[in-house]
Amino acid sequence: MTKGYASELREGDGDFESSRVLDNAGSDDERVVEAALRPRRLAEFPGQPRVRDQLDLVLQAAKGRGAAPDHILLSGPPGLGKTTLAMIVAAELERPIRVTSGPAIQHAGDLAAVLSSLDEGEVLFLDEIHRMARAAEEMLYLAMEDFRVDVIVGKGPGATAIPLELPPFTVVGATTRDGLLPAPLRDRFGFTGRLDFYDPADLALILRRSASLLGVEIDHDAVVEIAGRSRGTPRIANRLLRRVRDWAQIHGDGRIDHAAAAAALELFDVDPVGLDRLDRAVLEALCRKYAGGPVGITTLAVAVGEEPDTVETVAEPYLVRQGFLERTPRGRLARPAAWAHLGLTPPASSTAQAMLPMEEPTPGRFAP
Known part of the structure; x- marks a missing residue:
């Protein structure tokens, strides 16, 4: 694991602290305790009963056959247990796990080096798999399906492809945006588990x-x-x-x-419904500065002093899920729950906009 990826994984999908995901400022004693917080077996894994039961069936059947299980894709928002489940897969199979990430594999040669060093039955965990380079994705297709890779020796017309046979292994891919996975790659996973938010x-x-x-x-x-x-x-x-x-x-x-x-x-600025400083800043700007919207994401991001991607990926999903904000083709709109949460009274025009059905086209300038 490279140093860059270690820091990425620390802020990535590790929802329970582990010896692989540690705060450098922590004491040795606390690191030991944090490592123990990560469930090590499926029986200890809380929540996600559907995915847990399905995954248990896949793993138990593979162990009974004495073969590597099908490749596994885990998708869902950050922090729900994808990394934890990958570690559990290796523990249940009693096999070692190799950890890397999509952003760390930017060339086919990077992936070839990882694949050629795998042992039989080993688990390869690819975090943020949708961010792999395209050339590496194409090599992974062949490796997952036929357990071989073609190593290119030489350049130009004299280049030669040397096939390299691989021992059977299991890829566990994790992604927060499964829609970005190419269909050929997604189809090569024998089991896909979608993790939902916990109650x-x-x-x-x-x-x-x-x-x-x-x-x-x-x-x-x-x-x-x-x-x-x-x-x-x-x-x-x-x-x-x-x-x-x-x-x-x-x-x-x-x-x-x-x-x-x-x-x-x-x-620590966490309010009774879980909104943090950024969430409240977005709602405050939307309601107080722009009368509830609609307002574009770039304008909203400038108003709160953040990058548009940060607002869109960090704050918006929870605000939309809680019914505080609505994303429309015209921009972001504050819902009645947002005004109520901030203790504000929405203007009449904002209320009318919020209640307007989005599927009805707004009359054009030259409409009769």
């Missing part, structure tokens, strides 16, 4: 387990409070738990109760 009950289970592993006493109301502000994402839930633990250690007796959880989350 509060599953997040509560994760928080209790993590608190136990961290050696922190936490009451039911505090668990409910943290779970309700975690945006349906285990990674966020565990991160918030550690920050609440810090607050209780400094300002309390180390025990986490509802008051400690609420005070800590307020300090």
